[in-house]
Amino acid sequence: MTVQSIRLFGDPVLRTPADPVRTFDKELRQLVADLIDTMHEKEGAGLAAPQLGVGLRVFTFDIDDVVGHIANPVLEFTDEEEQEGPEGCLSIPGLYFDTKRRQNVIAKGFNEYGDPLQIVGTGLMARCLQHETDHLDGVLFLDRLEGETKRAAMKAVREAEWFNPDAPPVIKLSPSELHGTIR
Template sequence: MAVLPVRLFGDPVLTTPADEVTTFDRELRTLVNDLRDTLRDAEGAGLAAPQLGVGLRVFVFHVDGVDGHLVNPTLRFPDDEEQDGPEGCLSLPGLYFDTMRRMNVVAKGFSMHGDPVQIVGSGMMARCLQHETDHLDGVLFIDRMDAARRKAAMKEIRKAPWNGGAAPRVKLSPHPIFGPLG
């Protein structure tokens, strides 16, 4: 397995929806292990395949001592409770911005072997599962911010040494941010 470079903000793969995984084979297991190794090296909470330049619906996570991965995840929100707090992204290194997320989530998907998986998360785990699933939809966490927060975030992103002053591309999330979901 390998530690691979993480794609940075501005790379089109980060705003392109990923394809569903249809083959659970050695190549998929290698991808999951590369994601896991890269995440450990970066000491992050989660990492999605598009962040390594691979347009497949796969991510890994490490939250509160729990390691895991999901293939072809779907999210369900059991209630309307929300959380607002700092969020970062390995594709926007060193930057953290307050972002509104749902407090509780049920994520369903598959393991790298094709076995059904369900993860029930709250707090940081819920934030991570939502953040990584957004990556698979081509959505960055700055897309989740209200206009004032997004404007402030864009200013910091333009100043980031890894960005070189590029104008950011932001799009609206395809998922409802507030209100009952089902």
């Protein structure tokens, strides 16, 4: 078991788009194992490589006892149906806010060996696939919040024990400016 430290809100790696995985080798398989071990240790539903400080497009998930991973995911939305519900993040520990996401999504990418992979997600799995893909694009779920909810979230971040005011975070202003937004 190799549990790694999780990067927290304010760390620039969380705002940097990750590079595509180009080499599907033993090192990638070790990264996937580290992501799974860390995700389970921290009781998360998903964990992206940038959250461990690794700028590669790969993440893991554990939703309804389905544990998996995907590298270089591309999301396709099968319809316009939306969901809204509580969302949190291991890089923003202890804070949860209602976040709008698409209800249904298909993620296409590759497994740790470079074999094509497709994950069909609905409900919580769809939320996780979108959340973790956002991490790979340098986007946090806080960026998807609006109005009073966003103000309350930022106040909660500033008051959190783990927040470092010496490393001011970058907040994106509008979800409509983000890659992969709900349309």
